Amino acid sequence: MDATALAPHPPPSSHTRPSQAPSSQDPPRSGPRLGLGRFETLKRRAAGTPGLVSFAGGLPAPGEFPRTKLAASFVRALQTPSCPALQYGWPEGDEDLRSWIAGQLRRRGASVAADDVIVTSGAQQAVSLAAQMLRGPGARIGVDPESYPGALELFQALGATVVDDGRHVDAHYLMPAVSNPRGRRMSPRERAKVLSTLRPIIEDDAYADLCFDGPAPRPLLAEAPDRVFHVGTFSKTLCPGLRVGWLVPPRALRSDVLKLKQAADLQAASLPQAILEDYLRNEDFDQRLVRLREFYARRAARMEQALRRYLPGWRLEPPAGGFAIWVEPDAEPNEAFFLAAAIEHGVAFDPGSLFRANGAVTPFALRLCFSSVERDEDLDEGIRRLARCWAEVA
Amino acid sequence: MDATALAPHPPPSSHTRPSQAPSSQDPPRSGPRLGLGRFETLKRRAAGTPGLVSFAGGLPAPGEFPRTKLAASFVRALQTPSCPALQYGWPEGDEDLRSWIAGQLRRRGASVAADDVIVTSGAQQAVSLAAQMLRGPGARIGVDPESYPGALELFQALGATVVDDGRHVDAHYLMPAVSNPRGRRMSPRERAKVLSTLRPIIEDDAYADLCFDGPAPRPLLAEAPDRVFHVGTFSKTLCPGLRVGWLVPPRALRSDVLKLKQAADLQAASLPQAILEDYLRNEDFDQRLVRLREFYARRAARMEQALRRYLPGWRLEPPAGGFAIWVEPDAEPNEAFFLAAAIEHGVAFDPGSLFRANGAVTPFALRLCFSSVERDEDLDEGIRRLARCWAEVA
Numbered sequence: 001m002d003a004t005a006l007a008p009h010p011p012p013s014s015h016t017r018p019s020q021a022p023s024s025q026d027p028p029r030s031g032p033r034l035g036l037g038r039f040e041t042l043k044r045r046a047a048g049t050p051g052l053v054s055f056a057g058g059l060p061a062p063g064e065f066p067r068t069k070l071a072a073s074f075v076r077a078l079q080t081p082s083c084p085a086l087q088y089g090w091p092e093g094d095e096d097l098r099s100w101i102a103g104q105l106r107r108r109g110a111s112v113a114a115d116d117v118i119v120t121s122g123a124q125q126a127v128s129l130a131a132q133m134l135r136g137p138g139a140r141i142g143v144d145p146e147s148y149p150g151a152l153e154l155f156q157a158l159g160a161t162v163v164d165d166g167r168h169v170d171a172h173y174l175m176p177a178v179s180n181p182r183g184r185r186m187s188p189r190e191r192a193k194v195l196s197t198l199r200p201i202i203e204d205d206a207y208a209d210l211c212f213d214g215p216a217p218r219p220l221l222a223e224a225p226d227r228v229f230h231v232g233t234f235s236k237t238l239c240p241g242l243r244v245g246w247l248v249p250p251r252a253l254r255s256d257v258l259k260l261k262q263a264a265d266l267q268a269a270s271l272p273q274a275i276l277e278d279y280l281r282n283e284d285f286d287q288r289l290v291r292l293r294e295f296y297a298r299r300a301a302r303m304e305q306a307l308r309r310y311l312p313g314w315r316l317e318p319p320a321g322g323f324a325i326w327v328e329p330d331a332e333p334n335e336a337f338f339l340a341a342a343i344e345h346g347v348a349f350d351p352g353s354l355f356r357a358n359g360a361v362t363p364f365a366l367r368l369c370f371s372s373v374e375r376d377e378d379l380d381e382g383i384r385r386l387a388r389c390w391a392e393v394a
Numbered sequence: 395m396d397a398t399a400l401a402p403h404p405p406p407s408s409h410t411r412p413s414q415a416p417s418s419q420d421p422p423r424s425g426p427r428l429g430l431g432r433f434e435t436l437k438r439r440a441a442g443t444p445g446l447v448s449f450a451g452g453l454p455a456p457g458e459f460p461r462t463k464l465a466a467s468f469v470r471a472l473q474t475p476s477c478p479a480l481q482y483g484w485p486e487g488d489e490d491l492r493s494w495i496a497g498q499l500r501r502r503g504a505s506v507a508a509d510d511v512i513v514t515s516g517a518q519q520a521v522s523l524a525a526q527m528l529r530g531p532g533a534r535i536g537v538d539p540e541s542y543p544g545a546l547e548l549f550q551a552l553g554a555t556v557v558d559d560g561r562h563v564d565a566h567y568l569m570p571a572v573s574n575p576r577g578r579r580m581s582p583r584e585r586a587k588v589l590s591t592l593r594p595i596i597e598d599d600a601y602a603d604l605c606f607d608g609p610a611p612r613p614l615l616a617e618a619p620d621r622v623f624h625v626g627t628f629s630k631t632l633c634p635g636l637r638v639g640w641l642v643p644p645r646a647l648r649s650d651v652l653k654l655k656q657a658a659d660l661q662a663a664s665l666p667q668a669i670l671e672d673y674l675r676n677e678d679f680d681q682r683l684v685r686l687r688e689f690y691a692r693r694a695a696r697m698e699q700a701l702r703r704y705l706p707g708w709r710l711e712p713p714a715g716g717f718a719i720w721v722e723p724d725a726e727p728n729e730a731f732f733l734a735a736a737i738e739h740g741v742a743f744d745p746g747s748l749f750r751a752n753g754a755v756t757p758f759a760l761r762l763c764f765s766s767v768e769r770d771e772d773l774d775e776g777i778r779r780l781a782r783c784w785a786e787v788a
Binding site: 057059060062065067070071074075078082083084085086087088089120121122124125128150153154157158235239240241242243259260262263264265266267268269270271272274 | 451453454456459461464465468469472476477478479480481482483514515516518519522544547548551552629633634635636637653654656657658659660661662663664665666668669
């Protein structure tokens with residue numbers, strides 16, 4: 001195995017929490033917590049470690065980036081006479097791109113027009129705009145016990161209270177199609193329950209197109225368009241480097257959201273939008289999604305197999321889609337120590353505490369991303385390294 | 395004159411205010427105010443009017459976009475094995491790009507290292523991050539009587555009080571090298587005065603590289619790095635479609651700013667950063683700046699000449715740099731009515747009230763951008779149309 005093949009991918013900025021202030025009043029449930037400053041250090045050390053197998057970061061597979069086609073789209077986009085690709089654009093984003101996004105959502109059962117869509121600087125900004133529209137600081141936002149760190153961090157930064165234990169909330173943040181980090185699909189009963197509360201919902205659909213069993217399911221947006229903020233992105237299905245996502249806010253709030261968006265950064269970058277618009281017009285995106293679903297499903301199965309073989313005591317639930325497997329080992333070592341030891345063994349992961357609003361290290365858990373290793377074989381090798389490390393530490 | 399040559403450029407999202415809530419308690423100083431909803435309508439109508447000469451929007455000249463070179467940079471950036479151009483990156487931005495930015499600032503006398511620089515989603519986000527670091531809602535931010543609408547709108551959205559009359563403030567927002575909309579350079583005395591207040595300063599240097607008399611001057615950052623938030627961008631000197639700017643915050647606040655940045659949108663888009671980094675490594679940017687300064691200075695002079703010829707009663711101060719001339723006509727018609735009439739005559743501009751914190755329409759003023767018309771001759775034609783309209787209306 002050569003070092004280049006295993007060279008770490010670029011830094012995991014997607015699904016890792018940059019800071020650490022626990023939101024809820026409760027202290028971490030038990031055990032010493034991995035400080036995020038410390039995690040940041042480890043993360044950067046991992047990125048600089050040659051030969052490392054990284055299961056961290058929630059990054060898509062770089063081998064699946066359609067480089068040549070994007071380059072062709074770029075060249076075509078530059079040929080338009082007034083060159084809108086390089087100029088300022090409208091704050092709501094490119095019209096053709098918004099039409100395409102609306103069309104995708106209509107196919108899934110939601111009643112969405114191009115004018116309902118706001119193109120954002122990635123899904124993170126879409127979640128940020130939605131959260132800012134919820135009732136001011138002090139709003140109580142309900143999340144799963146494990147949730148997307150970027151959202152947790154954001155809600156806390158906005159002064160909201162993150163509630164992960166089912167107590168009363170003012171709004172929900174959910175990933176109904178494929179959750180992060182657990183890769184779960186919400187059951188019909190759970191959907192019905194959350195809809196019955198009549199509260200605003202931020203529906204983060206980042207991984208919805210990567211359900212292993214087929215096309216993205218009907219979004220919550222279709223059931224309650226007047227109180228669902230629907231969030232999507234091209235970062236998982238095409239590439240994160242374009243930094244293009246979208247928000248479909250309730251219609252009554254659209255103009256307020258647009259003002260917030262404009263104050264934040266005027267508009268999403270024109271160039272990536274122009275590339276995307278051209279790419280989507282010329283390529284069969286459905287076909288791409290079919291291939292990606294097969295690709296990631298195969299990787300998930302292989303990682304699961306390796307885990308069952310080398311770490312048979314670890315609990316896991318096979319994911320319904322997405323990039324990762326959430327595992328709960330059979331012992332409770334110090335999280336920071338175990339991550340540092342794993343990096344020494346040449347493998348990295350995202351520690352479970354990152355995904356918890358209060359940073360709890362218990363129950364001890366890891367998110368293992370199968371998405372971005374260079375080759376399928378790296379999945380086996382990475383899990384073997386993890387198992388060797390576990391045998392020494394736990 | 396063919397219609398295509400004069401076809402309106404893409405929409406002016408750069409320097410126009412999306413909403414209207416006046417910030418200070420005072421009502422508009424006099425006269426009926428151009429509602430921003432109304433302005434939005436007119437702006438979009440203008441964008442759809444064939445043959446229009448647009449002096450609105452603060453857009454750079456599309457003819458000066460280095461299309462071929464950017465395409466070459468894109469293709470090169472895609473050839474890197476792990477393709478960081480299309481992947482997630484670090485929240486602070488590309489290291490080589492930050493080094494380049496720091497180098498530029500050092501040449502201007504500021505002591506800046508690559509690690510001091512945070513790459514942002516345009517200058518607007520840099521101003522937004524800086525403003526969020528100022529003492530909470532209710533902070534009083536001092537601005538010029540006419541200032542950048544995107545900043546005014548933002549400060550108001552954040553709950554700050556915008557102060558434009560020299561009363562006590564908690565912080566300053568300034569464009570010392572070239573102001574927008576007036577195109578003024580701060581005098582040494584003004585610099586000394588604002589520095590002597592010892593208050594935080596947001597230094598928006600968007601146009602600093604486009605001073606007609608030579609390289610960008612020494613920034614305020616060089617004098618007070620511990621309380622200046624320095625803001626820059628490639629939107630005016632290269633192209634806005636990349637949406638890449640930067641913020642140099644005081645060192646003590648860097649990690650807090652970075653957390654805010656990450657919560658807002660994780661990171662600036664990787665692709666535009668990779669293109670830029672390659673472009674700057676391979677091109678002589680100083681040479682480009684010399685040419686751009688000559689280009690815009692020539693346009694400024696030509697517009698000034700046309701104004702003095704066709705509208706000799708209008709007051710103007712020749713700009714020291716940038717994209718626009720601020721004019722104060724010799725009568726006070728209804729602003730909204732005059733803009734609508736001008737569009738009927740085939741010419742558009744940014745109404746003066748947009749640049750005032752309280753939306754005052756008096757003294758009646760216009761910002762006329764000479765930057766983005768297709769050909770130099772369009773400057774004469776646009777001013778002739780404006781003069782014809784003025785003769786009918788005023």
